[in-house]
Amino acid sequence: MTLLELLQLMRKHLKLMIILPVACALVAAAVSYTMLPNTYTASTSMYVLAKQTANNSDNGVNYSNLNASQMLANDVSTLLKSDRIASDTAKDLHLDSLKGYSTKVTSETTSRVITLEVTGADPNTAATISNEMASNVSKVAQEVMDVQSVNVIDEATAPTAPSGPNRPMYVAVAFLAGLFIAIAIVVVSDMLNTKVRNADEIEELLGLPVIGRMPAIKGGK
The missing domain is CATH 3.30.70.1130 (EIF_2_alpha)
Structure with missing residues (x-):
């Protein structure tokens, strides 16, 4: 798969490419801001x-x-x-x-x-x-x-501002992780769909079932 094909595939599934990374970022933000204490x-x-x-x-x-x-x-x-x-x-x-x-x-x-x-x-x-x-x-x-x-x-003095956790970094990493997962989903899905289409084309061309596929049962008198 070329880069152009990948970009076209991502564009085809634009909703998934946007929703999944944003959802991961929101979850990371919620966890880091509510469950991780300041240090x-x-x-x-x-x-x-x-x-x-x-x-x-x-x-x-x-x-x-x-x-x-x-x-x-x-x-x-x-x-x-x-x-x-x-x-x-x-x-x-x-x-x-x-x-x-x-x-x-x-x-x-x-x-x-x-x-x-x-x-x-x-x-x-x-x-x-x-x-x-x-x-x-x-x-x-x-x-x-x-x-x-x-x-x-x-001598050490009590700090007034927290040094961690690095919440923006967590959110950014979660966003990128969601983006990679979305890309993996659309690529794998496209590969499976392509494999199924190729199998259908071979079966139709030869009139024979492809290995691993049940032969079509045609009705008739």
Whole structure:
């Protein structure tokens, strides 16, 4: 089937091509706006500072501190995702767990700055968890790593606008899915109709039944 034939087929079934995608989009909109709660993201940025050696010169201290801290930033990022930080944070905040709140840690290899994002249904709790995790990771990093401190640059504040769900994207995806389904329906339907027509033409031409079809019973005396 060529593209032109497909377009002609879609035009022939224009009602289906319009109604099905719109119906899918409306269902997605109804579900996303009525059943999916808003989520909020609070972020805390931190700066990793490595321990300095007393016998280094000023320039040597700065250079070694820069390189060491850049390497330690990745380790601290991994530590932020550990069960220990999650359990300590939940305990400090008198929560059973951090279930319902997801975390995302961003750290580039050329930077000593780490960004922690906490996403959940309550904006105040998300901000509190983010700040508490930053405090706990600083304590644990000083205990188990060669880290002088993990200093907070910007504390998390309760977000005023939701970060999700991305409802317009859901509606757009549902619309496209409905469009593809409609195209599949008309293409398959056309293929089946074509097959039936061809079978009828062969039977009429040869005067014989096509395999899989019952022979026609002609009445007569």
